[in-house]
Amino acid sequence: MGEAQVIPLPRRELDGPPVTVPRPRPVTRLRQRREAPGLRAFVRNRLTGEYPVDEFGFDPELTDTLLLPPLRAVYEKWFRVTVTGTLPPGGSLVVANHSGTLPWDALMTAVAVRDNHPERRHLRMLGADLVFKVPVLGSLARKSGQTLACRADAVRLLRAGEVVGVWPEGFKGIGKPFHERYRLQRFGRGGFVTTALRAEVPIVPCSIVGAEEIHPKIADLKPLAKLLGLPYFPVTPLFPLLGPLGAIPLPTKWHIHFGDPIRPAPSTPDAADDPAQILEIADTVRDTIQATLDHLVATRPSIF
Amino acid sequence: MAPNVVLVTGVADRIAGRLAAELAADESIERVIGVDPNPPATGLPERVELVAADPRGPLVTRVLRSAGVDTVVHAAPLTGPGQVVGTMRLLAGCQRAGGVRKLVVRSTAEVYGASATSPAVFTEQDVPDGVRRDALEVESHVRGFARRHPEATVTTVRLAELLGSGADSPLARYLALPVVPTALGFDARVQVLHPGDAVAVLRRAVTHDLPGVYNAGGDGVLLLSQAIRRAGRVQLPMPRAAVPAAARLARAELSPDLARLLNYGRVLDTTRLKTAFGYAPRWSTTAAFDDYVHGQRR
Numbered sequence: 001m002g003e004a005q006v007i008p009l010p011r012r013e014l015d016g017p018p019v020t021v022p023r024p025r026p027v028t029r030l031r032q033r034r035e036a037p038g039l040r041a042f043v044r045n046r047l048t049g050e051y052p053v054d055e056f057g058f059d060p061e062l063t064d065t066l067l068l069p070p071l072r073a074v075y076e077k078w079f080r081v082t083v084t085g086t087l088p089p090g091g092s093l094v095v096a097n098h099s100g101t102l103p104w105d106a107l108m109t110a111v112a113v114r115d116n117h118p119e120r121r122h123l124r125m126l127g128a129d130l131v132f133k134v135p136v137l138g139s140l141a142r143k144s145g146q147t148l149a150c151r152a153d154a155v156r157l158l159r160a161g162e163v164v165g166v167w168p169e170g171f172k173g174i175g176k177p178f179h180e181r182y183r184l185q186r187f188g189r190g191g192f193v194t195t196a197l198r199a200e201v202p203i204v205p206c207s208i209v210g211a212e213e214i215h216p217k218i219a220d221l222k223p224l225a226k227l228l229g230l231p232y233f234p235v236t237p238l239f240p241l242l243g244p245l246g247a248i249p250l251p252t253k254w255h256i257h258f259g260d261p262i263r264p265a266p267s268t269p270d271a272a273d274d275p276a277q278i279l280e281i282a283d284t285v286r287d288t289i290q291a292t293l294d295h296l297v298a299t300r301p302s303i304f
Numbered sequence: 305m306a307p308n309v310v311l312v313t314g315v316a317d318r319i320a321g322r323l324a325a326e327l328a329a330d331e332s333i334e335r336v337i338g339v340d341p342n343p344p345a346t347g348l349p350e351r352v353e354l355v356a357a358d359p360r361g362p363l364v365t366r367v368l369r370s371a372g373v374d375t376v377v378h379a380a381p382l383t384g385p386g387q388v389v390g391t392m393r394l395l396a397g398c399q400r401a402g403g404v405r406k407l408v409v410r411s412t413a414e415v416y417g418a419s420a421t422s423p424a425v426f427t428e429q430d431v432p433d434g435v436r437r438d439a440l441e442v443e444s445h446v447r448g449f450a451r452r453h454p455e456a457t458v459t460t461v462r463l464a465e466l467l468g469s470g471a472d473s474p475l476a477r478y479l480a481l482p483v484v485p486t487a488l489g490f491d492a493r494v495q496v497l498h499p500g501d502a503v504a505v506l507r508r509a510v511t512h513d514l515p516g517v518y519n520a521g522g523d524g525v526l527l528l529s530q531a532i533r534r535a536g537r538v539q540l541p542m543p544r545a546a547v548p549a550a551a552r553l554a555r556a557e558l559s560p561d562l563a564r565l566l567n568y569g570r571v572l573d574t575t576r577l578k579t580a581f582g583y584a585p586r587w588s589t590t591a592a593f594d595d596y597v598h599g600q601r602r
Contacts, residue, residue, distance in 0.1 A: 046533075049526075054525070055495075055525050057493045059527070135488060139489060139490055139491040148424065153425070
């Protein structure tokens with residue numbers, strides 16, 4: 001496999017619709033948690049195998065009872081996440097920037113969507129096939145609602161009215177060096193736009209501030225990464241120096257902003273196959289996220 | 305067009321046998337001919353005319369011609385080494401006999417395979433690339449036949465794993481182990497089809513003209529761990545590579561495809577079955593599984 005190359009894009013002059021930098025708005029709806037089954041009922045259901053699982057392997061009972069509560073504690077106590085903006089009701093495709101060496105940003109966004117979506121949806125994320133090859137991780141990803149990043153699965157979820165999350169920068173984004181923080185990488189080939197057009201759902205640009213500084217990656221041990229079959233092997237000020245302790249993320253203060261939904265209005269019926277339209281919409285989404293990131297980073301009082 | 309003389313292959317198998325029996329009970333069908341080299345395990349009604357013939361031999365071609373068969377149901381399960389040659393012979397026979405207007409083929413969901421890079425749900429449009437080369441080859445011969453004979457109605461149904469009361473399948477034998485070896489760190493999504501629904505789907509394809517390829521599986525999925533608990537068994541997680549050997553020790557043979565299925569899982573989209581084909585399975589995956597468990601306890 002070739003080495004993923006980071007290709008910084010020149011900041012494009014906008015000739016399309018101007019990107020408006022949204023002012024942070026308070027979340028309109030108060031958090032309300034769905035009644036999770038009591039612990040006793042949960043254990044009983046586990047033992048008898050009496051719980052629903054959808055065709056992707058998503059187990060909402062397990063997710064809400066065991067997986068989300070510890071993540072919610074990290075979300076509230078460690079990263080102290082502030083959420084602004086709103087998510088549209090019904091199915092949508094949440095497109096976010098990826099960073100932080102370890103995918104804490106994805107986990108925190110999952111909590112943010114679960115607690116702030118008007119219909120209290122779970123975020124269904126699309127993961128690299130690497131995730132599904134790894135024992136434990138793969139089955140845990142499926143049970144918590146994630147699926148393979150392929151168009152068939154994404155369109156199927158969106159048509160069913162689910163909220164789907166994608167990180168178009170992929171490993172290039174999450175594994176980028178610290179000095180490139182808050183600079184969006186290439187957005188693949190805009191596959192997410194085709195998916196949204198096919199499923200006829202809005203795209204929600206999501207900007208995440210704070211994840212960049214949790215594991216400042218200052219070097220990459222490429223031979224070791226290759227040996228372990230990983231996309232990168234990070235060196236941070238604390239890792240591998242402090243061993244497992246160094247893998248604890250720094251307690252930065254986070255801000256997740258869900259931007260106004262972009263409803264791709266295809267000018268032709270076959271826009272989903274038209275590279276010009278796909279790339280234009282992908283650039284609009286990318287520029288929106290970049291502009292919001294710049295604004296939020298410039299106005300935040302402190303990293304911590 | 306209503307079938308008049310129906311030939312069913314593989315009637316020693318439970319599904320094919322039950323299909324032949326049901327077709328024999330249908331007054332509008334003049335003759336039902338069952339072909340299998342082995343005698344059927346369960347008795348078939350008198351009206352099913354049995355021909356003890358190896359599908360690889362020339363006898364089937366002669367039967368097709370002399371009996372004036374108009375509908376052929378290739379319902380023999382895709383196991384054993386002779387299936388590809390048997391199918392080629394059968395199709396060649398249909399071609400030579402000339403009177404065959406309809407061909408119904410029982411295929412399997414195994415054609416899709418199961419892997420970490422597979423979509424979560426397979427539709428009929430997905431390109432089959434499973435490890436079951438024989439099943440893929442059978443389907444490709446059937447497609448060739450359909451191309452050469454546009455006047456014939458060719459229906460292929462891809463059946464999910466069969467499980468229900470009294471079902472005898474590799475999956476059923478595996479799940480019946482007192483301690484079930486599973487791959488550590490994997491938990492497959494399993495979709496099953498009740499044998500009763502499998503027979504009903506094949507029967508509908510015989511009595512109605514429904515050309516094309518259709519997936520058939522029960523609604524919903526069970527996770528393997530969940531299924532084992534529902535069956536009141538104990539799972540024994542072990543490294544993935546050791547599972548087939550452990551199952552073999554306990555006398556449950558896992559084919560390479562089934563071993564992969566039990567790691568990654570496989571789910572079929574049955575929208576086309578319910579809409580274009582017009583059949584909604586009566587047993588969901590969970591109901592079929594519970595029926596299987598109930599049958600075990602009796």
